[in-house]
Amino acid sequence: MTTHGAPALDPSADIVDLTAAIVDIESVSGDERALADAIETALRRRAPHLEVIRDGDTVIARTHRGLGRRVLLAGHLDTVPVAANLPSSRRTRAGREELVGRGSCDMKGGVAVLFKLAVEADAAPVDLTWVFYDHEEVAAADNSLTRIAAEHPEYIEADFAILGEPTSAGVEGGCKGTMRLEVTARGVAAHSARDWVGENAIHHLAPVLERLAGYEARRAVIDGLEYRECLNAVAISGGIAGNVIPDRASATINYRFAPDTTVRQAETHVREVLAGLDLDIAVTDASPGALPGLDTPPAREFLAALGEDVPVAAKQGWTDVARFAALGTPAVNFGPGDPLLAHADDEHVPVADLEESLRGLRRFLAPPSAPGDTLAP
Amino acid sequence: MTTHGAPALDPSADIVDLTAAIVDIESVSGDERALADAIETALRRRAPHLEVIRDGDTVIARTHRGLGRRVLLAGHLDTVPVAANLPSSRRTRAGREELVGRGSCDMKGGVAVLFKLAVEADAAPVDLTWVFYDHEEVAAADNSLTRIAAEHPEYIEADFAILGEPTSAGVEGGCKGTMRLEVTARGVAAHSARDWVGENAIHHLAPVLERLAGYEARRAVIDGLEYRECLNAVAISGGIAGNVIPDRASATINYRFAPDTTVRQAETHVREVLAGLDLDIAVTDASPGALPGLDTPPAREFLAALGEDVPVAAKQGWTDVARFAALGTPAVNFGPGDPLLAHADDEHVPVADLEESLRGLRRFLAPPSAPGDTLAP
Numbered sequence: 001m002t003t004h005g006a007p008a009l010d011p012s013a014d015i016v017d018l019t020a021a022i023v024d025i026e027s028v029s030g031d032e033r034a035l036a037d038a039i040e041t042a043l044r045r046r047a048p049h050l051e052v053i054r055d056g057d058t059v060i061a062r063t064h065r066g067l068g069r070r071v072l073l074a075g076h077l078d079t080v081p082v083a084a085n086l087p088s089s090r091r092t093r094a095g096r097e098e099l100v101g102r103g104s105c106d107m108k109g110g111v112a113v114l115f116k117l118a119v120e121a122d123a124a125p126v127d128l129t130w131v132f133y134d135h136e137e138v139a140a141a142d143n144s145l146t147r148i149a150a151e152h153p154e155y156i157e158a159d160f161a162i163l164g165e166p167t168s169a170g171v172e173g174g175c176k177g178t179m180r181l182e183v184t185a186r187g188v189a190a191h192s193a194r195d196w197v198g199e200n201a202i203h204h205l206a207p208v209l210e211r212l213a214g215y216e217a218r219r220a221v222i223d224g225l226e227y228r229e230c231l232n233a234v235a236i237s238g239g240i241a242g243n244v245i246p247d248r249a250s251a252t253i254n255y256r257f258a259p260d261t262t263v264r265q266a267e268t269h270v271r272e273v274l275a276g277l278d279l280d281i282a283v284t285d286a287s288p289g290a291l292p293g294l295d296t297p298p299a300r301e302f303l304a305a306l307g308e309d310v311p312v313a314a315k316q317g318w319t320d321v322a323r324f325a326a327l328g329t330p331a332v333n334f335g336p337g338d339p340l341l342a343h344a345d346d347e348h349v350p351v352a353d354l355e356e357s358l359r360g361l362r363r364f365l366a367p368p369s370a371p372g373d374t375l376a377p
Numbered sequence: 378m379t380t381h382g383a384p385a386l387d388p389s390a391d392i393v394d395l396t397a398a399i400v401d402i403e404s405v406s407g408d409e410r411a412l413a414d415a416i417e418t419a420l421r422r423r424a425p426h427l428e429v430i431r432d433g434d435t436v437i438a439r440t441h442r443g444l445g446r447r448v449l450l451a452g453h454l455d456t457v458p459v460a461a462n463l464p465s466s467r468r469t470r471a472g473r474e475e476l477v478g479r480g481s482c483d484m485k486g487g488v489a490v491l492f493k494l495a496v497e498a499d500a501a502p503v504d505l506t507w508v509f510y511d512h513e514e515v516a517a518a519d520n521s522l523t524r525i526a527a528e529h530p531e532y533i534e535a536d537f538a539i540l541g542e543p544t545s546a547g548v549e550g551g552c553k554g555t556m557r558l559e560v561t562a563r564g565v566a567a568h569s570a571r572d573w574v575g576e577n578a579i580h581h582l583a584p585v586l587e588r589l590a591g592y593e594a595r596r597a598v599i600d601g602l603e604y605r606e607c608l609n610a611v612a613i614s615g616g617i618a619g620n621v622i623p624d625r626a627s628a629t630i631n632y633r634f635a636p637d638t639t640v641r642q643a644e645t646h647v648r649e650v651l652a653g654l655d656l657d658i659a660v661t662d663a664s665p666g667a668l669p670g671l672d673t674p675p676a677r678e679f680l681a682a683l684g685e686d687v688p689v690a691a692k693q694g695w696t697d698v699a700r701f702a703a704l705g706t707p708a709v710n711f712g713p714g715d716p717l718l719a720h721a722d723d724e725h726v727p728v729a730d731l732e733e734s735l736r737g738l739r740r741f742l743a744p745p746s747a748p749g750d751t752l753a754p
Binding site for chain 1: 553573577579580589616619694695
């Protein structure tokens with residue numbers, strides 16, 4: 001346990017003050033140590049009911065009450081680079097109170113809610129695992145969940161997982177998978193004043209773009225949630241010089257597929273879409289999606305605790321819920337903040353979202369007999 | 378006149394020895410001074426019938442015999458960068474003698490022929506202007522003909538021009554024009570997992586590539602020569618990140634148009650080809666072509682001097698003949714060497730081409746009564 005320079009965090013503080021304090025500990029990916037130290041220190045001092053494990057800059061805290069069912073709640077500590085949007089500030093806009101600053105939305109609001117409840121929820125009806133992890137906003141290989149799933153899968157075993165990513169305090173179930181493919185057309189180089197002795201590789205991409213432009217994406221409804229697939233060229237390049245017919249041109253295709261589709265099925269589908277064209281096709285990157293699992297008992301209990309009014313939707317973007325799905329754990333996204341504001345320079349989180357997320361999770365984690373619906377810290 | 382370090386050139390030497398000596402004076406674009414010095418020095422010493430003008434690293438030499446008709450013969454002194462192919466060497470390959478080395482084909486073989494004849498042809502039936510110029514293998518704006526046409530158009534006034542570019546000792550008449558256009562499609566950026574809130578700019582290029590791929594290029598026959606037009610995407614680019622629907626994608630189109638078409642007509646034509654598509658189209662670069670002018674009296678005399686067996690074809694690539702055409706001077710390309718070898722690492726010129734080019738031009742420039750058809754130096 002290191003505490004050099006880590007400001008103390010008070011988990012009993014008001015949720016907005018606590019979020020602001022966490023936002024103000026800068027933690028761009030690779031620089032999470034001070035925040036991990038502060039979380040670890042506070043959990044060790046203030047939550048004697050938890051076993052606290054430090055692994056790199058990830059802090060894992062668990063109850064061991066023998067309750068037979070375990071729920072995991074996770075949030076990443078890192079942010080994308082600061083854009084002159086620290087320290088945090090508060091504002092009221094169109095009658096709405098907001099906390100502004102890098103990470104406020106993605107996802108230190110969620111981290112604050114989880115951190116507060118980790119200390120508070122010492123009598124939940126299920127065993128709990130809290131995971132505060134590093135390196136989420138960078139390559140998947142560097143994400144600490146990749147390391148922990150490989151080296152200590154027992155740390156993150158659970159019957160149900162809640163990822164505190166921003167969902168405007170609604171439930172976003174599962175997530176779509178994602179695959180990137182490099183599609184390359186070949187030709188024969190020639191001087192552009194004598195194109196008949198060459199063969200233009202860029203022109204060979206015409207039917208690729210045509211098929212993508214005309215593609216009718218599938219909408220898969222799973223557990224009542226609609227996952228809209230997407231198939232797009234996200235990059236294209238080709239050209240040697242202004243007077244040369246290029247012998248090579250390529251496009252990067254990104255396929256976002258519904259979670260009822262495997263990576264192998266996804267690749268087969270893209271190859272079918274491009275069937276009959278003379279192309280080199282290589283998968284450069286693929287991650288399966290996650291089924292929402294909303295019909296599993298812990299998910300039903302979670303939805304019941306949140307109440308009928310909570311919005312429930314499919315998660316369209318890929319998130320770390322897919323890592324839990326890969327371990328056989330159904331998982332949902334639930335946290336304060338508008339996901340469209342993640343990474344924006346004007347990143348902010350509505351105070352009402354913070355309070356609503358806290359209230360919802362507090363209800364879910366309340367001791368079996370307690371009402372749980374109170375905002376008092 | 379500066380002569381520091383400029384090796385002496387002997388215009389009375391055998392044409393192969395003379396070409397080798399010129400090749401061995403390295404003169405990559407921007408570094409033409411030593412060769413210009415050597416040419417200038419030799420002309421001043423050995424050709425008292427010529428007025429010699431030095432302008433930068435361009436050497437212009439003219440007769441003023443009052444013959445009422447003037448023919449200009451031009452060659453550029455510079456080469457593309459050396460690729461371990463200097464000094465020159467000689468070889469016999471498949472029974473054919475060749476001089477090998479950077480510039481041997483493009484276009485020091487032609488320069489050697491012109492230089493030799495500049496000294497020799499003191500009794501031609503027409504007045505002569507010889508132009509040895511710099512900076513041809515670089516941007517048009519740096520080409521010394523651009524400067525001279527603007528500052529001293531009188532230096533290059535003529536009734537007919539012969540450019541000694543490699544044509545395998547055939548006549549290549551005129552040249553096609555060239556135009557580059559930047560074609561940009563706009564869209565709306567979005568996360569690639571939610572493409573329905575965006576609009577993919579790369580996909581908007583599909584009909585552009587489709588029209589280019591299906592384009593049936595015109596073949597214009599002018600003075601019996603066939604100019605094949607070409608319309609191609611020579612570059613394409615787009616993409617922001619692997620998970621973003623791009624809001625912008627663009628292609629560079631190169632149109633090579635027959636010399637009966639003006640730059641304005643060329644632009645109108647490309648816009649017609651792309652009509653109805655939502656694109657920004659901007660011309661970034663345009664040079665008109667040059668009509669072959671083979672029916673003009675000096676051209677007919679030139680062709681007659683070369684004889685019936687000389688191959689006559691259209692020049693497909695753009696060359697400096699278009700600069701003379703722009704000044705109202707019909708111009709042809711005629712010189713030793715295969716144009717497809719220009720810029721190649723294995724650049725070389727057949728000895729037979731050197732001799733044939735020299736013989737042809739010597740016949741054209743022979744005094745009215747002389748036979749002229751001799752190889753004796």
